[in-house]
Amino acid sequence: MHVLSPYRPDLATVQEVIQETATIKTLRIVFDDQKKMQSFSFRPGQVGQLSIFGVGESTFVINSPPTRKEYLQFSIMRVGEVTHRLHQLNHGDQVGVRAPLGNGFDHEAMKGKDILFIGGGIGMAPLRTLLLYMLDNRRDYGDIMVIYGARSPRDLCYQYELDEWKAGGVNLVLTVDNEFPGWKERVGFVPTVLSEESPMPHNRVAIVCGPPIMIKFVLFGLKELGFDDEQIVTTLEKRMKCGVGICGRCNIGSKYVCVDGPVFTRAQLNEMVTEL
Amino acid sequence: MGNAIRYIALDKLTRVLGRLSEILDVWVPTASEEKKRLVRFMPYQAGMIPELVEQSTLGPKGALLPQVESLFRFIYEKDPDDASHKRVELEDPVAPKPTLIFGVRPCDARGFLLFDRVFSAGPHIDGLYGARRDLTLLATLVCLEEDAACFCSSVGGGPADRQGSDLWITPIGDGYVVEALNDRALHVMDLLEEPANELQTAAATKVQQEAAERRVGNLICDQSRSNFLQRFDDLNYWQQMAGQCLSCGICTFVCPTCYCFSITDELKGMRGERIRSWDSCMFYTYTLEASGHNPRPTRLERYRNRIGHKFSYIPEKYEGIIGCCGCGRCIRSCPVSIDIRKVVENLEEKAHACA
Amino acid sequence: MIGWETGYDTLHTTPVFIKDSSEIQRLVWNPFCAQNLAGYLVKSPIVPRGEGSKKIGICVKGCDSRSVVALIQEKLVARDMLFIFGIPCRGVIDLRKLIPNQTGAKILSVRLTDDQVEVEHSKGLQHLAFADVLMRKCKRCRYPDPVIHDVLLGESVLPRIESHELYQDVAAIERLSLQERLAFWQTELDRCLRCYACRNACPLCVCQDRCIAETRDPKWLTQYMNLPEKFMFHFIHALHLAGRCTECGECERVCPMEIPVSLIKEELNKITKELLDFEAGLDLEGVPPLLTFSPAETGI
Numbered sequence A: 001m002h003v004l005s006p007y008r009p010d011l012a013t014v015q016e017v018i019q020e021t022a023t024i025k026t027l028r029i030v031f032d033d034q035k036k037m038q039s040f041s042f043r044p045g046q047v048g049q050l051s052i053f054g055v056g057e058s059t060f061v062i063n064s065p066p067t068r069k070e071y072l073q074f075s076i077m078r079v080g081e082v083t084h085r086l087h088q089l090n091h092g093d094q095v096g097v098r099a100p101l102g103n104g105f106d107h108e109a110m111k112g113k114d115i116l117f118i119g120g121g122i123g124m125a126p127l128r129t130l131l132l133y134m135l136d137n138r139r140d141y142g143d144i145m146v147i148y149g150a151r152s153p154r155d156l157c158y159q160y161e162l163d164e165w166k167a168g169g170v171n172l173v174l175t176v177d178n179e180f181p182g183w184k185e186r187v188g189f190v191p192t193v194l195s196e197e198s199p200m201p202h203n204r205v206a207i208v209c210g211p212p213i214m215i216k217f218v219l220f221g222l223k224e225l226g227f228d229d230e231q232i233v234t235t236l237e238k239r240m241k242c243g244v245g246i247c248g249r250c251n252i253g254s255k256y257v258c259v260d261g262p263v264f265t266r267a268q269l270n271e272m273v274t275e276l
Numbered sequence B: 001m002g003n004a005i006r007y008i009a010l011d012k013l014t015r016v017l018g019r020l021s022e023i024l025d026v027w028v029p030t031a032s033e034e035k036k037r038l039v040r041f042m043p044y045q046a047g048m049i050p051e052l053v054e055q056s057t058l059g060p061k062g063a064l065l066p067q068v069e070s071l072f073r074f075i076y077e078k079d080p081d082d083a084s085h086k087r088v089e090l091e092d093p094v095a096p097k098p099t100l101i102f103g104v105r106p107c108d109a110r111g112f113l114l115f116d117r118v119f120s121a122g123p124h125i126d127g128l129y130g131a132r133r134d135l136t137l138l139a140t141l142v143c144l145e146e147d148a149a150c151f152c153s154s155v156g157g158g159p160a161d162r163q164g165s166d167l168w169i170t171p172i173g174d175g176y177v178v179e180a181l182n183d184r185a186l187h188v189m190d191l192l193e194e195p196a197n198e199l200q201t202a203a204a205t206k207v208q209q210e211a212a213e214r215r216v217g218n219l220i221c222d223q224s225r226s227n228f229l230q231r232f233d234d235l236n237y238w239q240q241m242a243g244q245c246l247s248c249g250i251c252t253f254v255c256p257t258c259y260c261f262s263i264t265d266e267l268k269g270m271r272g273e274r275i276r277s278w279d280s281c282m283f284y285t286y287t288l289e290a291s292g293h294n295p296r297p298t299r300l301e302r303y304r305n306r307i308g309h310k311f312s313y314i315p316e317k318y319e320g321i322i323g324c325c326g327c328g329r330c331i332r333s334c335p336v337s338i339d340i341r342k343v344v345e346n347l348e349e350k351a352h353a354c355a
Numbered sequence C: 001m002i003g004w005e006t007g008y009d010t011l012h013t014t015p016v017f018i019k020d021s022s023e024i025q026r027l028v029w030n031p032f033c034a035q036n037l038a039g040y041l042v043k044s045p046i047v048p049r050g051e052g053s054k055k056i057g058i059c060v061k062g063c064d065s066r067s068v069v070a071l072i073q074e075k076l077v078a079r080d081m082l083f084i085f086g087i088p089c090r091g092v093i094d095l096r097k098l099i100p101n102q103t104g105a106k107i108l109s110v111r112l113t114d115d116q117v118e119v120e121h122s123k124g125l126q127h128l129a130f131a132d133v134l135m136r137k138c139k140r141c142r143y144p145d146p147v148i149h150d151v152l153l154g155e156s157v158l159p160r161i162e163s164h165e166l167y168q169d170v171a172a173i174e175r176l177s178l179q180e181r182l183a184f185w186q187t188e189l190d191r192c193l194r195c196y197a198c199r200n201a202c203p204l205c206v207c208q209d210r211c212i213a214e215t216r217d218p219k220w221l222t223q224y225m226n227l228p229e230k231f232m233f234h235f236i237h238a239l240h241l242a243g244r245c246t247e248c249g250e251c252e253r254v255c256p257m258e259i260p261v262s263l264i265k266e267e268l269n270k271i272t273k274e275l276l277d278f279e280a281g282l283d284l285e286g287v288p289p290l291l292t293f294s295p296a297e298t299g300i
Helices: A033-037 A082-087 A123-136 A159-167 A190-197 A212-225 A267-273 B010-023 B107-118 B128-135 B185-189 B198-213 B224-231 B233-242 B250-254 B297-318 B329-333 B340-345 B349-355 C021-026 C037-043 C060-071 C168-174 C178-190 C199-203 C228-242 C250-254 C262-276
Strands: A010-019 A024-031 A047-052 A058-059 A070-075 A094-103 A116-120 A142-150 A170-176 A204-209 A232-235 A264-265 B005-009 B027-029 B041-042 B068-079 B081-089 B098-102 B135-140 B165-169 B175-180 B261-268 B269-277 C002-006 C013-017 C058-059 C083-088 C106-113 C116-121 C123-127
Touching: A024 A033, A024 A094, A024 B269, A047 A070, A047 A082, A047 B329, A058 A082, A058 A123, A058 B261, A070 A082, A070 A123, A070 C250, A116 A123, A116 A212, A116 C021, A123 B165, A170 A190, A204 A212, A212 A232, A232 A267, A232 C058, B005 B010, B005 B198, B010 B098, B010 B175, B010 C002, B027 B068, B098 B107, B107 B128, B107 B135, B128 B135, B135 B185, B135 B329, B165 B198, B224 B297, B224 B349, B233 B297, B233 B340, B250 B329, B261 C058, B297 B340, B329 B340, B329 C228, B340 B349, C002 C037, C013 C037, C013 C250, C037 C058, C037 C060, C058 C060, C060 C083, C060 C262, C116 C168, C168 C262, C178 C228, C199 C250, C228 C262, C250 C262
Parallel strands: A116 A142, A116 A204, A142 A170, A204 A232, B027 B098, B098 B135, B135 B165, C002 C058, C058 C083
Antiparallel strands: A010 A024, A010 A094, A024 A070, A047 A058, A047 A094, A232 A264, B005 B175, B027 B041, B068 B081, B068 B269, B165 B175, B261 B269, C002 C013, C106 C116, C116 C123
C-alpha cells in the first residue's frame, strides 16, 4: 500500500482464474511490483480489498496462506457490481489490491491444540487459508477435522485439492444438503453433521465460517457439545469502505470489523453490542 | 515574541484577508448574498464580507475534510500489443496548498482536534488528511455569546478554549487582537496590520478572562460511556428519544466532529478518480450490505449508533475525548428539533434505577 | 397519537408520539408547530400499521391534512386507521424572519398577541406584524381549515389569498428571462449539500431508503457535489412529486441552506392544475394524474 495514502491500491495482475462453482471464482494474482510481491507478508485470516477501477472495491480474505507465496489467492462470490466485474477478469488483467488489512487468526494460540474447521459454502474461503497454513506447519497442531458443507456437490469449492488436504492429515467430512446421484459422502446440514460427528471440546479450537443461519445453529451445536466461548472463532462481514478503521462505517460498538476483526472469538462477540 | 500580538482594526480586516490570500488559501465565514442570516465557511474571494459575529450554519469542516476529495486518479490505456486488453495507471491527487481558516470557533477547533486523532491514530495513518492538516492554520475567535443550543463547556471545550488553534483572535469592539499560539503561525503575523499596544492587549485579556469564566451548557456526561451501553438494547428509550427523527443527514453534515465518508469510483470513458465524499450514518444505505441485510434497518438503530459513536465509542477509542463539541448546530438545524443533550442526559435515568 | 410538544426552547416544537393518556398534557398548539406529521404515518418504524392495531390519532393543520388525503388517495394509509384532529391554522412563524437584519442577536423570548409578535433579543425589543413573519407557504395558503378531520379544534380561518394568486411566486420566476432563471437556480442550488432532508421531510416521498439519488446500481448520480448532480436530484425529486405534492412547504423549511425548493414543485403543480385540472390532497376519491393512464385524457 502507498505510504502516504492508505487508500491507494497497489497494482496486480491476474495469473489464473478458476471457476469453483456457478457463482464462485478464484483469482490468483501477483503484484506488478516484484519487490512488493517478494516482501509481502500477512497473517492467515487477513483480508485484502480488490479494486476494479471505475467500479469500486470489495473485501475478500487472502485465501492462500503466507507459506505459499507464488501468488495471492482470492475466492469471490458474485453478488454485486464489483464482484460481477471481478468475475469478468482473465489472465493478464489488472486489479488494485490493498492488503493486508484486518487482524487475522491467532494461530499462535492454537498451537498444540486440536482444530475443528466448520465451513459452509463460500465460508470455506477464510478457513482454507488457515488450514493450509497449518498443514504447512503440521507438527505445531494436533488433530485437524474439517466439516465442509454446501447446497449440492457442484457448490463445493476447492474440489481439486481436497485429496491434498486428506493427504496432509485432515479428517475431512464433506456434506451436501440433499441426496445427489453419484454423491458418496454425507448428506445433511452442517449443524446436523456436527452433532453426528460430536467432536470433543477438550483442547480444541472451533473455527466457523459460513452463511449467518448456519453459523447460528453451529454455535448452538458447539455450545451443546461443551465448547466454551473462548474456544469458538468466527469471521464477520460488514459493508466496508476504507478498510483501515477511519471512515466510521463498519463498527459494531467501538470495534471496527476492518481493524479489530474480521476474526473474533465468541467471547469477544459477547462483549460487543448486539448489532449484527 | 516581538510581533506575536497584533491588532487589526475592523475596517482593515478585508485588507488583511486580501494580503493573506496572496500567500495562502483563506477560508472565512460569510453570509449569503440572498440570505443574510445564512453563514457558511467559504474560500475567501475579494469582496467577501466576513461574518464573525453570527455562528455559522455550516462550519469550516470542509477546509480540512473536503466534501469531495480525490484519493487518486486512474487512467486506462489500451494495450498496444493487444487491443482487447487494457492497462491501468494510478496518479496521486493534486497536493494540498497552505491554508488559513479565519474565524473558527473553539467548538469547530475541537472538531479538528478529534479529526487529528482519528486520522492519525493508526494502525493506518491517513496521510492525505495529514498533509492537508500540516499546511493549515486555524485562526480561532474567542466566543463572546452563546445561544440556547450551545453547550461547549459540557463536553470538554469552552468559549475561550485554545486547544488545537494556531492563532487566537479576540474581538475588542473596534477591532481584533490576534496572538500567535505557536511557531507555525509566526510567519503570517507580519501581515496582520500592526502590533497591538498595551491598551489593546489589556482589553483582549479582559475579554478572554470573561469568556473563560462562562460555563456554556450544563450537561453532565462523564458517565455517558457506560450509561449508553446499558441503554443500548432499550428500544423503548430510542423510540422516545428519536422516534421523530427523519433520518435525513443534516446533523451529520453540519457537525464539526462528524467525519464519516464514503469511497466511490467515478469513471468517465477511460479516466476517472476514486473519491471520498461526506457520508452519513443516518442514511439507510450507510450499512446496507450487498446481500440486502442491514444491521441498522431503521432510524432508531441509526440514531442510537450516532449517540453511541459520539459519547461512548470515540471516548473509548481515543483517550476519553468526547465526539461532540457542543456547538449546538445539530439542535438548531434539526427539522424536528431533536435535542442531543436531552438524549445524553436521559441515558442516566435507567442506570440509577438499576443501582 | 402523533402531535407536537415543546422543544428545546419556546421557539421550537418537536413531534411527539403518545401511547398513554397520562402524557396528553405534553401536547401543544402554537404558531411554532411547523412540522408536518403526516409523513410519520407511512415512514415511521414506531407507528403501528398492522392488522388489529389501534387507530392512530394525528394532529394536522390545513396543509398537513392535504398530505393525509394524498396518502389515503395512494392507499399508503387507510382512512379508517386514523382519527384526525384538525386544527384551523392562522399560520406558522418562520423563525428566520424573527430577526430580520440584526446580526448576532440572540432571541431571548417571544410573545404573541392576536396579530403582533414581540421579540425580545439580546440587542433590544422588536415588534413585528404576525402577517410579516409567516412562512412563505402560509402567506399563500388556500386551505387553512383541514380538508379532512374527525374533530375540528378551533374556529374556521379564511384562506389568505384568492385562487388566482396561488402561483404568484412561481409566476415571478417565469417572468425572468431564461438566462436569469438559470442563474437564479444555479445560485440557489449551488448551496445544496445533498443532505436529503427535503426528501426525508416530504410526507409523500416514501421510497427514501431506496432513492435513485443513492443507488449505485443503476448509478444515476455520482458523489460529486456539482451543479449537474444537484439539479438532477432536485428535478427528479420534483418530477416524482408532480401532481402529488400538497405544497406543505416542509422541504423548504427544513433545508439548512435556505434553498426555496418548494418553488420547483409549485411550478409542476401549476402545470398540473392548468393541464389536468388537478390539485393534490383534496378529494379522498381523487387519483393523482401521473398515476393514471387513460387514452381519453384531455388537456395534453
